[in-house]
Amino acid sequence: MRFPKKKTSGEPDNILTIPGLQNAGWPAFFGIAIILVGILAFPVAFDVRFYFVQVGILIMFYATLGTAWGIVGGYAGQHSIGQAAFVGIGAYTSTLLYMKLNISPWIGLFAGMLLAAFVAVIIGYPLFRYGLKGDYFALGTVALGLIIFEVTTSFSSFTGGSQGIPLKYEENPLNFQFPNRTVYYYIIFVIWLATVITSYKLRRSRAGFEMLAVRDDEIAAARGGISVLKAKLTAFVLAGVISAAAGTFFAQFILFLDPGTVMSLAISVQIILVAVLGGMNSYLGGTLGAIILIPVSQLLASTFTERPGTDLALYGVILIILMLFMPNGILGLFRKSPKWRKIVGW
């Protein structure tokens, strides 16, 4: 691929620059540096209550999942509705390895990612090879989510079933367990940042362009020599692997695991909402969506503790209004500006 490595002078290169922050110049990099320092300083510099640190952890957790979903749903256009299955695979793999074989969750993290990649290939290959697309692919992934959920629930002697598994607490960084729980904030920060960078790099790469082409028109993409199967499968596997990593983190953070907590349909829906609200075509969409949705959902849940369900109803109304006015998500508003669509990687 001969995409330009960097912008040079003159009109021709101006029209063929690839998406990315270089289109915004140094203020963008300066701004990002300030934001990152602010995020890192938040738990320690402002002496905030741990509740707010937890909200920050949840934001970055869902930002990671939303960004990962953006790769398969936004870039490749394959709307996976069972994404929480991969969160569950990561969570259960690392937890069971730790509980049954005393293998460190750090190793379990990679084992979960590997298993997620395997499952994504096993499920994704036949779905994509035999042309399941659109609603049918989405239903296929719902089935995947339900199967993983039911299997986990049914094998209760091994997985703890619906009763769940409390993780044994042996305070040791090698066991992913820390005396200072703020450390989890920094771990999910690293996972989130790595995910955003992966999504950003992908958007600028040949493989990313191929995914976008497949999303827009599979037939035209094939006419351009692009393997539709490979592009879709790569996106599905990548999103699954990242989701599994986030799942491992989440299990170790909450120290308790049951299917409803990590792999329910509600979690899959939340992941999609985060990505769609922010703008699923952008590497920043999942993050922006999580920054808005997670605090709102937390606020509504704590406000309506005496009237269960009211928060969810209001949450739904807010989302409907947002989607009516911004069907492409917040970052989709930038798509009409040639400069900004390149900056946000639309």
Added chain:
Amino acid sequence: MAKDCGLVTMTNSILSIQSVKKSFGGLDVLKGINLDIEQGKITGIIGPNGAGKSTLFDIISGYQKANEGKIIFEGKDVSALMPHLLARQGVIRTFQLTRIFRNLTVAENLLVFSSNSKNQKGNSNERAIEILEFVHLSGLANAEASTLSYGQSKLLEFAQVLMHSPKILLLDEPFAGINPGLIDQMMEHLRKLQSEGLTIVLIEHNLPMVAKLCDSIAVVSNGVIEMHGEPDVIVNDSRVKEVFLGGH
């Protein structure tokens, strides 16, 4: 059996369509197509609506598989190849209904096509710029492709396939919806591409245009090649006049 009119012997065939049959649910669309496409020539395929011209393109480019028969490209049987593999071999096509990447910019539409070919020539950026200028779309390079008019979309699709440096270009009604002034330029560019060795096959309903541009014309009717020969001969054939010109 096709009636050969003028061009009987193919000395340098790049693409050979051999006894290709295709049916859909009992309807025989292609009943045994035999056609040799000569290297470096422009071949027109004409025929009434529903004659099977686009189906033939679908089979050549791998989007549909023939029930019987073979597609031989550069001496190799490519009948079973997937479309993207055929594209990498240099068999590139356009579609009757324009297919572009609507959510990408015009420039990105070309960049996507820039290197999946074993036949890629030169620097892709320079080539993209040159092609965009040729099709008068360089001013819209950063515009989202969904904002283009039908004619502009058609030009963008044409630009995409040129970007791929094909060995054989299959154009399905390339001039439909294009500004007449630009059609002459496109024809001129097609001739220039031909002079560089590119083989072109096009489906087109505008008979005078086909006659003006092509080295040979094949007439598809009732699922077979009825005639294949030099444009002057084909255009003056009474049956062709009947179908295309209403007998005038």
